[in-house]
Amino acid sequence: TDLDSVRQELEEFIPHVKNISDCSVKKMAGRDLMRFKEFKKQGIAVKFGRFTQKENKQIRKNVEEFLSLTGIDSAEKLLYPSRYPNEKDTIYRLKTEHHFCEKISEGIPRPWRLIYYRARKIFDPNNYKGKYSKEEKEKLKKYQALHGNDWKKISELMSRSTLSLAMKFSEIKSPINYGSWTKEETRKLMNAVEEVLRKRARTENPGSVFSLEESSRDLWIEREKLYQPLPWSEIETKVGSRYWGQCKQKWSSILTSKLTRGQELHRSTNVLRTNINLIKRLYETKAEDASEVNWDELSNAIGGIPRAYVQTRFYKLKVSFVPLWKRRTFS
């Protein structure tokens, strides 16, 4: 059928396209396929992951240019027309007339849907408001009880973005513990991770040594596999008293201490050596943007240290030794 051929064409640009739903493939069929082909002609590959500084700049430029082209007077009006009931019809008309979608995604080799989302985040004045205060958290709970998941309404009441509110609420909706983990909690977490890994091993090697009564047996897993992504919401449920992000963080710290035991990373000479190594390797990768760094590869090269550990290490180095790091480019 038509969809199958589109899928085949897209595969060249998005290797994992076979796992994507018909619904989403359809959305990429029209505009994106054409755009990807154009980029290919110029020798530009489709990008994934974090937007680079360059790309963010390009989005700002595209938005600005579209505004001056159409005479719409703010990015918010352009990207959130429904917030301006009186003007929204005109805005919609101007957008279709001047090919909003093409213009906004110009020069950025990604599906336009993702570019559009990115633009909306950048230009939502209710975004980037920093930490939630205690009062805000209480308010959020109260308003949610009152209005349900009507984030738009709650957003108007609290001047936070709908995305931020929905995310925050999912974190605080059920009571969780804070502070140090108890022994009991830690044990629960380790059990949950083990259970998940067992299940994974079972589906990966069906009918092998794992098949019978494996629950009582020790589980052997290659080192690299320990860094693979885990189903955190499932683990959150099993732990019960902690949010998924807390579980992930805790697991990472357990992993770090277990895998670096004996290496005595804390000894000052080793710290120095690891830091120098990290900087050197990072330099050698010639990455032009933080999003281009392959942390898995890097942490392996440094000596089988967990990825998350290397990432925070790099962050610490950056903030303590690079003056004005916030205003600098990665390269």
Next chain:
DNA sequence: AAGAACGCACGTTCAGTAGC
């Protein structure tokens, strides 16, 4: 049908604090 919006799961980066 295009565009906009909602919802979920998980990844990355920034940041505060306890404790040595």
Next chain:
DNA sequence: GCTACTGAACGTGCGTTCTT
């Protein structure tokens, strides 16, 4: 003055559904 630990904001990527 440093690391380890903890917390959380911010971000991507998709499935899906509502609106225009």
